[in-house]
Amino acid sequence: MQAHERLTAAIRAANDGGRTALVPFITAGYPEPAEFVSTLQAIAKVGDVVEIGIPFSDPMADGMTIQRSSFVALQKGVSLEWIFTQLESAQGDIDAPLVMMSYLNPLLAFGYEKLAKRAAATGVCAFIVPDLPFEESEDIRTALEAEGVGLIQLVTPATPEARLEKLAAASKGFVYAVTITGITGGGAGLPAGLADYLDKVSAVSALPVCAGFGIRAAADVANVGAHAAGAIVGSALVEVLEKGEDPAAYLESLRPE
Numbered sequence: 001m002q003a004h005e006r007l008t009a010a011i012r013a014a015n016d017g018g019r020t021a022l023v024p025f026i027t028a029g030y031p032e033p034a035e036f037v038s039t040l041q042a043i044a045k046v047g048d049v050v051e052i053g054i055p056f057s058d059p060m061a062d063g064m065t066i067q068r069s070s071f072v073a074l075q076k077g078v079s080l081e082w083i084f085t086q087l088e089s090a091q092g093d094i095d096a097p098l099v100m101m102s103y104l105n106p107l108l109a110f111g112y113e114k115l116a117k118r119a120a121a122t123g124v125c126a127f128i129v130p131d132l133p134f135e136e137s138e139d140i141r142t143a144l145e146a147e148g149v150g151l152i153q154l155v156t157p158a159t160p161e162a163r164l165e166k167l168a169a170a171s172k173g174f175v176y177a178v179t180i181t182g183i184t185g186g187g188a189g190l191p192a193g194l195a196d197y198l199d200k201v202s203a204v205s206a207l208p209v210c211a212g213f214g215i216r217a218a219a220d221v222a223n224v225g226a227h228a229a230g231a232i233v234g235s236a237l238v239e240v241l242e243k244g245e246d247p248a249a250y251l252e253s254l255r256p257e
Contacts, residue, residue: 003125004150006097007049007173011208011229014048020225023210024251025051025101025234027069028086029078031241036083037090039247043237044096046251049174049210051128051232054080054102065235069242080106080115087122094123099152099173101128104140112143119149126150126173134167145172152176157197161204168205177201177211177228198227221254 001009014021024047029036044050053066055073080102087098100119107115107129119127126149132140134153141151150172155164157180168175179194194211202209211224212232224231233254240250 002148002150003097003120004148004172007099007125007150008207010048010097011174011210015208015229019048019255020221020228021048021208021210021230022221022251022254023047023049023051023099023212023230023232024237024247025053025212025232026241026247027053027055027066027073027238028083029055029073029076030069030238031072031244033073033076033078033082036078036086037093039241041090041093041095042246042248043251044094046248047096048230049099050094050096051099051101051234052083052124053234054083054100054106056103056106065238065242069238080110084118084122087124091122097125098123099126099128100124101130104129104132107140112140113146115140116143116147116149119144120147124149126152128152128154128176130154134170141170154178155201156180157193161200164201165204168201168207171205171207174208174210174230175201175205176232177209179211179213179215179224194223195227198224202228218254218256222256 011021024043055070055078137151144151152173153167153171154176155167156178177198198211208229210230210232211228215224215231215233216236221231237247240247
C-alpha cells in the first residue's frame with residue numbers, strides 16, 4: 001500500500017465503522033516544542049488522520065488563531081527539519097497516518113526529492129499546499145508520487161464544475177473541501193448550502209471527501225458527516241491547546257453520543 005493510500009483506507013475504515021472520519025489539525029511545535037510529540041501521540045489516538053501544520057510567516061489561508069500559533073512556533077525555532085527529526089524519534093508510537101499542511105516556500109527551500117523521502121520515512125502520507133495552483137504543481141507532485149506520497153487538492157464552493165472534476169481526479173489520499181470562501185477560524189459556523197456543495201464534491205470524487213474550515217462542535221461534525229467522509233478540525237483544536245486544555249478530550253467530545 002502506498003503512503004497516500006493509507007489515508008484513504010483510514011477514512012474509509014472510519015466510515016465503515018459508522019463514523020465520520022475525524023482529521024484534527026495542529027501547528028507543529030505549538031504551544032511548546034517540547035510537547036509536540038506527546039500532543040501528536042494523544043490526538044492520533046482519537047483522530048483517524050492527523051494534519052500537521054508547518055509554521056510559516058505568511059499563512060494567507062489561515063485566520064488569527066493559526067496565524068498566532070505559527071508565529072509562536074517560529075519564534076521558538078520550529079522548522080521543517082526539526083519536525084521531521086521529531087517524527088523520526090516517535091516512529092512506531094503514532095497511531096494515525098499523517099498529513100502535512102504547508103505553504104510552498106518551506107517545501108521549495110527543503111528540496112522536493114529530499115522532502116518526499118523524509119516524508120515517506122516518517123509516516124507523512126500526503127501534503128496540502130494552499131498557495132500552490134494545480135497548474136504549477138507538477139514538479140512537487142512528481143517527486144512526492146515517486147515515494148508514494150500524495151498531493152491533496154483543495155476545492156471550494158467557488159470552484160467551477162470542470163475544474164472540480166480535474167482537481168478531484170488529481171488528488172491523492174482524499175479531497176479537501178473548503179466549506180467557505182474565506183480563511184480558517186471564522187466564528188460564523190457552517191454556511192447555508194453546505195449539503196448541496198459537499199454532495200456535489202462527493203459525487204465527482206472517487207476518493208473520500210473531507211471538509212474543513214468552521215468545524216468546532218459535535219453538531220458540525222454530524223452535519224458534515226451526512227454529506228462527506230470526514231471532518232477537519234483546526235482552529236478550534238489549536239484554541240484548546242492555547243488554553244492548556246486536553247486536546248484528546250476535546251476531540252472525543254466531537255464524536256456522536
